[in-house]
Amino acid sequence: MSSVTLPPGPKLPAVIQTLMWVVAPVKFGKACLRRYGPLFTARIVGFGDVVYISTPDGIRRILRDDAGDFDAAAANESIRFVVGEHSLLMSGGAEHTERRKVLMRPLHGNNVATYVEVMRSIVEQEIRQWTVGSTVRLLNVFQRVTLEVMIRAVFGITDSSRLDRLRQLVPRLLDVNPLIILLPAMRRQFGGFGPWAAFQRLLRETDEIIYAEIRERRAELAVNPDGRGNDVLSILLAKGQDRAGVTDQELRDHMVTLLAVGQETTATQLAWFFERVMRAPGALKQVEAAVFSEDWKVLDAAIHEAIRARPTTLDIxxxxxxxxxxxxxxxxxxxxxAVSLGLLHLSEDLHPQPENYSIDRFHPVEPPSAHFMPFGGGSHRCLGASLAMIEMRTIISTILRNVRLRPRSATPEGVTPKGPMLVPRRGAEVVIAENHMMAGRE
Known part of the structure; x- marks a missing residue:
């Protein structure tokens, strides 16, 4: 690799670059973009030389036109120990196509729409606890809400003891110590101590709950084939009845993948949505009007602009x-x-004054698809895109129909890394100005 000429990049030692990448990835990426352009090389411990690319043409070629020349599974190898070998993230070619087909039906828009009432009831339960004048950290709220949606609508779990335990386990499981991702040498027991041993204990207990649910659901389906629910796990189990080779391990890996890539991302994006909208002149009123008139094109435009302005992760x-x-x-x-969709979305050439939040970027005319790719592209485009958009629309509209919010501080919240997520530094703090559900309860 040393004899190969790569695009220019920082000359700092790999350890320093890695530290900057971990502590301030957006600042690091934007500084490199300004100095070296949309194609540069960084040196990251655990990955070696990493070529960042954020040109529309380069991204289109890697994700779509020349996708056969790239291995997505190998790039995700560092998280195999979380999602499992049967995960969609760990496959390519015909194997990826087959696994994608398995998951397509339960995550199709029509089926996902059946989860709206569950989503709405979960949000309303949270809203009823908000007292006027109190401060709420929306990131914490949305992490609870999206987790509840995942374990009830996607996993279909109704057993109260399992629900309670998963509410405790999953947040800890997803808060993976970056050392065991970056440094495979850290994946050792060390006599039962250290981050790897702690993670393994969490993973085993989580897996025990998932496997118990799968076994019980299989038994119920064997007795009553027509009695399945419309949650993702039930649909996959029913589909597996006439598909040879489907295993509990495959089902577990599909479920954990959806949990790992969907729950925290959606929660973080919702927090950024409110953080951005409330600090843009007129944007909140525009979104509120769209919600009450059910103008979902405007609401989607507002969501897309938040995704563009504050990406939850930078790279694929x-x-x-x-x-x-x-x-x-x-x-x-x-x-x-590193296919940097985040830097693509923050490009001053493609999106003038990228730090400014403006719904007009996406309504009434959307930018070219090559300039905005919120869920990736090509055959590996995020399979949960429909679920994420419906979930965000439902949560946002339910809140704005019932509550009036204002930011706790006039100062915008900075970006801070939390594991692989880029979250609002203060957790998207808001003050409850009005709560009609609270008034109705009283």
Whole structure:
């Protein structure tokens, strides 16, 4: 690799670059973008030389046109121990296509729409606890809400003891110590102590609950094949009855993948939505009007602008599986790419004054699809996109129909890393100005 000419990048030692990448990834990425352009090389401990690419043409080629030249599963190897070998994230080619088909039906828009009432009731339960004048950290609220949606609507779990235990386990499970992701050498027991041993205990207990649920659901389906629910797990189990080879391990890996990539991302994006909307002149009134008139195009535009302005993660990993040429460079097989959708969305050339939140960027005319890719692209585009959008619409509209909020501070919240997520530094703090559900309860 040392004899290969890669795009320019910081000359700092890998340890320093890694620290900057972990502590302030947005600042690090934007500084490199300004100095080196949309194609630069960083050195990250655990990954080596990583080529960042944020040009529309380069991203389109890697994710779609030349997707066969890149290995997505190999780029996700560092999280295999979380999601499992049967995860959609750990597959490519025909295997990926087959696994994607398995998950397509329960995550299709029509089926996801049946979860709206569950979502709404979960949000309303939270709202009833908000007292006028109190301060609420929306990030904490949305983490609880999206987890509840996941374990009730997606997993379909109704057993109260399992629900209570998962509410405790999942947040700890998803808060993975970055050391065991970046440094495989840290994945050792050390006599039952340390981050790896602690993570393994959490994972075992979580898996025990998931496997118990799968076994019980299989038994119920065997007795009453027509009695399944419309949650994702039930649909996958029913589908598996006529598909040879479906195993409990496959089902577990699908469920954990949905949990790992969906719950925390949606919660964080919702927190950023309110943090941004409430600090943009007129935006909150525009969104409130859209909610009450059920103008979902305007609400979707507002959600998309929040995703653009404050990405929850910056990059998608890909590894070149053969030699690839771009921008005058010849990249050898094995080159690690960080496909930076976050930097694409923050580009001053593509999105003038990118720090300003403006719904007008997406309504009435949307930007070119190559300039905005909220859920990735190509055959690996996020399968949970429909679920995420319906969940965000439902949660936002339920809150704004019942509550009036104002930011606790006039100062915008900075970006801070929390594991792989980029979250509002103060957790999207708001003050409850009015609560009609509270008044109705009293």
């Amino acid at each position: 990993g890909r590894i070149a599986s053969r030699e690839w040429k771009a921008e005058g460079y010849v990249f050898p097989e094995g080159t690690m790419f």
